[in-house]
Amino acid sequence: MSGRPLIGVSTYLEAGVRWGSWELDAALLPSGYHRLVQQAGGIAALLPPDAPELAAEAVARLDGLLIAGGPDVDPARYGAERDPRTGPPAPERDAWELALVGAALEARVPLLGVCRGMQLLNVALGGTLVQHLDGHAGTPGAFGRHPVAPVPGTRYAELVPEVTSVPTFHHQAVDRLGAGLVVAARAVSDGTVEAVERPGPDLVLGVQWHPEMGTDLRLLHALVHASALTRA
Template identity: 55%
Template sequence: MDRPPLIGVTTYLTEARWGAAWTLPAALLPAAYPRHVQSAGGLAVMLPPDDPATAAAVVERLDGLVLAGGEDLDPALYGQQPHPRAGDPVPERDRWELALLAAALDRDLPVLGICRGMQLMNVHAGGTLVQHLPDRVGHDGHNPQVGVFTGHAVTPSAGVLAGDVLDGATPVATHHHQGVDRLGDGLIATAAAEDGTIEAVEFTCHRFALGVQWHPEMGDDLRVIKALVAAARSGAARSTVAAG
């Protein structure tokens, strides 16, 4: 494959202010995400929320998909009432990203879920979330200060994708107050924090469908995103051969 693989990255949908006076609804993304993809040799394209019916057509044009972090998922998606500390959901984003994920898995397109993205992968598979992690683990070490990333170590399992990519305990950047509770069908937990919080999940029947609870884009460790880009490049090359 001569060209860099095209990696779609989902976006926030929120009100934003810029310039002298503009405050408008905006589809936006922290610049760290596209820079991370670019640093790993991919081409980054933003995927703002759209009609879920268009998701398959969008995915057909991609070589890989990143489900970015962001707002809490609507707990109604996994049959729960909102916790008092849960954030306001963004239904347009939830519906769009669930449709993108379904289309990507259907095509066996390489997928990386980051933070919210990992949680979305679990909910898509029928799993549930811990809506406020300090209630479960007894501390706020995964998100001690709102708006500030903190660090802790994650330990991957051996013989799985996360273990192959990370090769041992790894310090990561974290900022989340929710996490995976009951695993969805077809998923396995493949990394954990010291307190037992699930830090990575994988779909077992797909060649690259990895979710990580941390934010690799906020550090210099490119191993996770390079693995996604490599899988995207390999898949695109196979598609080109098949089409020829």
């Protein structure tokens, strides 16, 4: 089958979004995500929250999946008490995206998780999260940057073999790794887990930073390439 691979990208679900003279509930996504998919050679399809039981049907129509960043994962999803600094829950999005991740893993559809998406991948495989850490976010409304180092021998290290400065905005991180995952990159400053992956032939990768806010296409090229093989 020819043609560009179809990459599903999960979205926010927000109440009372204003544009022009309208104020309505909206499924939305920062444009950096779909533009990055397009620049890397894929076609982006936005996936607003839906019934979790439909996730497998949705994933069956995709060649690849990108789980976008967003609000904190509900600590109840990984059996923890809520820290006062953890943000409000997004139950519809948690349920839908966890179902999407599970369906992609089951169907062996290439998967990239970004920030919250990496955390959801870890939680979906039984891992836990650090609910608060300092020094990994910029000021409100602006991304920070810090260097991350690849772990030798990982797929991520093959894609990005050097230390890179990445756009970042998060206050949570991976704690206990989910089943089958390995650490693929760490923050240079404090060793925080910045990327995880599942070894094997399938692309299953999560990064804690925001590639959609930068210009490095290597991660998206890897997703699109793997998705093109799925399509073929």
